Amino acid sequence: MNIKPLGDSALLISFGEVIDDEVNARVHAVARAIEGKDFGWLVEVVPAYSSLAVIFDPLKVTFEDVKKAVEPLLDVSTGAFKGRKIEIPVLYGGEYGPDIEFVAEYNGLGVDDVIEIHSGKTYRVHFLGFLPGFAYLSPVDERIATPRLERPRLKVPAGSVGIAGRQTGIYPIESPGGWRLIGRTPLRLFDPSREPPTLLQPGDEVRFVPISEEEFVELYRGEWRSKQ
């Protein structure tokens, strides 16, 4: 574990460069302990896989003072960290998942195997970053790991579910992207008019549930109609 300056108004606490459920649970426990302390100088905390940033007001406090204030909170127990269980309906393949055949072929599997393996595991949300509402999940089964596209797409639709190496995730908003797209969810992952604005939160346990095109259309209408 180490603590370093991240500029003049943040410090970075790192528990080593690892992707690990237990280390990540500790990151969130420490983040909540800091948020719970009502420090007058605290702006916000930003957790990631195995590190977290503490953003502070440099006009109110020095780096050394912040370091002293957070050090006693680093050994906090991680037992209480329990997320919600969330099911993400996904329409796999077809125009919604144009790369699913590549993922199958690359791994010597059938398309149905890819769906079964991808939806057969529970993933934990380690943190949100990159884009508003974009969840970094625990890794996919080695059998469906697939490298990124050589040329990223300029536009990936919101809700697209992709694989990149052993990572899997959902594009919360339309953006460029190089992940292999295997399906799409009709759910809105990010909606600034909702509180909280993101569907997923760190710690949540996510399962992908295959759905039919009819179900997709119905759910999509329910989620998006009022917004269009």
Added chain:
Amino acid sequence: MIELLSVPSLLTVQDAGRTGYRKLGVPVSGFMDDFSARVANYLVGNPGDFPLLEFLLAGPKMRFNASVVFAVAGDVDVRINGTPIEPWTSYWAKRGDILEVGTLRSGLYGYIAFAGGVKCEKLLGSCSAYPRAGLGRPLKAGDRLSVGYALLTGREGCSLPRKLKPDYSGDSVEIRVVLGPDLEHFTENGIETFLSSAYVITPESDRMGYRLEGPVIEHSEKGPDIVTSPLVPGSIQVPGSGRPIVMMRDAQTTGGYAKIATVITADLPFLAQSRPGTEIMFKRVAPEEAREILKRREKTLEAIRKFLDGEMRAYSVRALGKEFLLFAGKI
């Protein structure tokens, strides 16, 4: 009510930014140059963090459909009904007046503040536009803006002394940084290269980040990739190309490239205002020094606010062959 008649470049509503949502992946956003933006607000009698218009390079043309106090911050030609007026000065526009803001002679971002602030729907606690995620949108011709009710607070004729106008006209700028946090991903040579070479801002630069061209920064055997970790505006990532990218106000909240340093808060406006082609030299400072620099800047901004509020007077004094501006008044 104000109607935008023409909008030649990126024009957005910005305020001091969005805090509390970074853990959900939502960027901070806010003023690219918070010094100019806050002074623009002070000129019309607003608190520094009020929402105003930020334009990139070229300003808009607008018609006032109500009486409004406004000020433009930037090195730019400003006309009201075709008659030139001064930037960094507040004016009272009448119903029907046409304001035209030209193209910046130096710097990249200009600001137009209105007494009472631009009225906007706060999304996640802020008016700052971050269009990628549906948080506000770039403004366009035909848009109408409401401004806050400010008959009592708005005042015209406030002007920033010439000596206090920020100068963004240089071809080369020294930018101070705090080193780290991922220094073990660089060789000593790499860090030395970063601190001793000139880097040039490339045209692939926007509110999210400024890409720099220059001597390759050498990574250690640990390489350019890290396990994705948090970053802040000012963080300098160095991908495999060895060319640094400085994250700006719309930066993503986390990143997977090693960070060699972070630009100090007080110098971010100078970097933000540097045009493509500008040479950047990085200078290392300790976090405590960065804090002292920021405290001095905040004192200056507070003195400017009090001067514009009439609580302080400004005197120009010559000493040791140099001209100084002194503020005097009750603190």
